[in-house]
Amino acid sequence: MFKHPTRLIAIGSFLALLMALLAPSNALAATPGAPTGLAGIPGDKQVALTWTAPAVTGGGGGISDYIIEYSTDGALWYQFFDATSATASVTVTGLVNATPYYFRVSAVNAADRGVASTYITATPFVVHTANDPAKYSACPTGSIPVAGFTDTTSTSVDCVKYYNITKGTTATTYSPQDEVTRWQMALFLTRMVTASGATLPSGTAQGFSDISNYSSEIKIAINQLKQLGITIGKTATTYAPADNVTREEMALFITRLLKASKAGPGANEEFVAGSSGVKEIKSNDTDHNFTDINRGTMDARNAIINLWNLGVTDAQLLTTYEPLLPMTRKSMAVFMANALAHTNARPAGLVIQASTYRAPGSPSVYFSVTHRGSNLAAISGSSVDVFKYTIPGVTTVAKFDAFGYCKDTLAASISNTMCFVDTLDPKTDASGNLAEFWEVMPSASKQEIQAWTNTPTTRYDNDLHGATASMVTVETHM
Numbered sequence: 001m002f003k004h005p006t007r008l009i010a011i012g013s014f015l016a017l018l019m020a021l022l023a024p025s026n027a028l029a030a031t032p033g034a035p036t037g038l039a040g041i042p043g044d045k046q047v048a049l050t051w052t053a054p055a056v057t058g059g060g061g062g063i064s065d066y067i068i069e070y071s072t073d074g075a076l077w078y079q080f081f082d083a084t085s086a087t088a089s090v091t092v093t094g095l096v097n098a099t100p101y102y103f104r105v106s107a108v109n110a111a112d113r114g115v116a117s118t119y120i121t122a123t124p125f126v127v128h129t130a131n132d133p134a135k136y137s138a139c140p141t142g143s144i145p146v147a148g149f150t151d152t153t154s155t156s157v158d159c160v161k162y163y164n165i166t167k168g169t170t171a172t173t174y175s176p177q178d179e180v181t182r183w184q185m186a187l188f189l190t191r192m193v194t195a196s197g198a199t200l201p202s203g204t205a206q207g208f209s210d211i212s213n214y215s216s217e218i219k220i221a222i223n224q225l226k227q228l229g230i231t232i233g234k235t236a237t238t239y240a241p242a243d244n245v246t247r248e249e250m251a252l253f254i255t256r257l258l259k260a261s262k263a264g265p266g267a268n269e270e271f272v273a274g275s276s277g278v279k280e281i282k283s284n285d286t287d288h289n290f291t292d293i294n295r296g297t298m299d300a301r302n303a304i305i306n307l308w309n310l311g312v313t314d315a316q317l318l319t320t321y322e323p324l325l326p327m328t329r330k331s332m333a334v335f336m337a338n339a340l341a342h343t344n345a346r347p348a349g350l351v352i353q354a355s356t357y358r359a360p361g362s363p364s365v366y367f368s369v370t371h372r373g374s375n376l377a378a379i380s381g382s383s384v385d386v387f388k389y390t391i392p393g394v395t396t397v398a399k400f401d402a403f404g405y406c407k408d409t410l411a412a413s414i415s416n417t418m419c420f421v422d423t424l425d426p427k428t429d430a431s432g433n434l435a436e437f438w439e440v441m442p443s444a445s446k447q448e449i450q451a452w453t454n455t456p457t458t459r460y461d462n463d464l465h466g467a468t469a470s471m472v473t474v475e476t477h478m
Contacts (some may be wrong), residue, residue, distance in 0.1 A: 032108070033055055036118075042319070045093065051089070059111075061109065064084070066086070066108065068080040068090055070101050103119060131285040133268075149168055163345060175329055180245045182244070182245055195343075204227075208223070208226070250331075252303045254307055265433050270283065293321050296323055310339075344432075353370075357472065357474055358477070359441070359475075362443040364438050364440050369428075382428040384415065384452070387414060387450055391447070404460075447474045447475075450471040
């Protein structure tokens, strides 16, 4: 029987529509819900946004994209065009620093675009970096042992343990999240003074009336801090030993301690006043990223900025310093390890360090060599030979011959006679430090720079001297 063509077309169209509606990509598709938890981290001409996908995706294959919008007044919105992505994060670029922005995000699925999230505000800003960090470390990698605490793997904790600044809360625990009291900080700071190479004063009574119930060790430490000018007390007659140390107070303590310390290799020093005369460890730069340090005293604010520029603070890339929060033992270790780098504290043995270990092009790289005894005291008058190898692009290279002597075709001298300690080699000074020197690194290479010491007219024998020699590797890249 012949069917009417119009009816066949209508039936066909209905079936096609039904199949489309039942297709996996559109089955039960509906408008998605709004993303939640929108947050933004501002940076230089940008804001990094993150959010949580909506609980209601609308089906139809789930969320396929997000629409990101920004505004300067909360009324007129502009879309930030990025690649199609279901990832719940994006960095909005091309913004104007110091301009407050509104941001909102909406989800897209196969059916529709959902409602926008609750908006947030963020202000991009110029991201500063520290101007005057120490060039070298008080605890270079491989030169100090792991502290052995079971509750932290912090290298800063390893550092302060090495210099006997902390002993831990037990033999095996450090308690990094514990807050530090002012009496505890007195002990830590005085031990740091000793580690930095400075001399502690007598510790005679300084007029504090609230420390009589503490041990002799604690009372002496508190009085020594007053004598050194590291603390002035809570009042003229009270130290408040049981109070927690705030992050603001920590900045003041460390700033004053550095000014009383002897500068080490690569430290940043500035004139105490004017453009001549005596210098001290500090930074004169005023750049910083903090937005929350204008409420306290000018001295505290300046101390925070000073430590930030010296690379001492734990919050180098954040916008908040949180000056009134208590200081934790974890943060204390970071401050002290970084501050020690500006002082003359250096590990036992002969140690060479580089100002950088990987750099582009053909840079000038600076080097420091220090010599300390097992008690960390400076060793002066040590003749030091420094030589280097350029390592070709192979897996291994024989740098020494069968007798352990340097291969002349590979080694080059930085001191005097290659691979010999002789009378013309440089010597460590009274502080146990070799004068800083520099080398221009060839591009796209690997340089091994090795330092060692012995009595003059001794030839380097890797079998005999390799264990006490110190070496760094500097790589350059295009």
